[in-house]
Amino acid sequence: MNALAPALLFVALSVPAAAAPAVLEARAKGVVIASGTAAQLSARVATSRVVIENPFLDGRTKAYEAFPAATLLDAFYGKGWREMEGSEVTFKASDGYEAHVAAAKLAAGGAWLAFRDADKAPKWEPVGKNGVNPGPFFLVWDAGKTPEKGYAWPWQVVALDTARFEDI
Numbered sequence: 001m002n003a004l005a006p007a008l009l010f011v012a013l014s015v016p017a018a019a020a021p022a023v024l025e026a027r028a029k030g031v032v033i034a035s036g037t038a039a040q041l042s043a044r045v046a047t048s049r050v051v052i053e054n055p056f057l058d059g060r061t062k063a064y065e066a067f068p069a070a071t072l073l074d075a076f077y078g079k080g081w082r083e084m085e086g087s088e089v090t091f092k093a094s095d096g097y098e099a100h101v102a103a104a105k106l107a108a109g110g111a112w113l114a115f116r117d118a119d120k121a122p123k124w125e126p127v128g129k130n131g132v133n134p135g136p137f138f139l140v141w142d143a144g145k146t147p148e149k150g151y152a153w154p155w156q157v158v159a160l161d162t163a164r165f166e167d168i
Helices: 005-014 038-042 069-077 103-107
Strands: 023-028 031-037 048-053 061-068 087-093 098-102 111-117 138-141 157-164
Touching (some): 038 111, 048 138, 069 111
Parallel strands (some): 023 157
Antiparallel strands (some): 061 111
């Protein structure tokens, strides 16, 4: 056996593997019905570069690559999610946090699910008082739609779930 083999094996095991692309799950009442990476979803839903006033960056403008949230939800659920009275979409974060957003707000437009920080790619600029990485997906809104006005801005989103308000 080659004397270098154990050392090479140690080096090979010490090199971190490339992180797998983040996957966004679409769920209906908790059951996964579809999923995809940003690249896979981009094949189904057109993306845009959006410039947003981010309230978690003291209102500074920030550029993101994003999916129009309503169009992405159409791709996952069909247009029926827009018409269910009292329905909402839950944005589930990797740390367990859940943000519930009325379907009517999302259907009205102005919501974007960002998948890349266009200013800092491939990294994300940290947000919030704790300087959190908002990826892999981050719900952002057009100007004026702030948390103070009842618009949720969940970050580290890993799943979406739909339900009627009375079902949860």
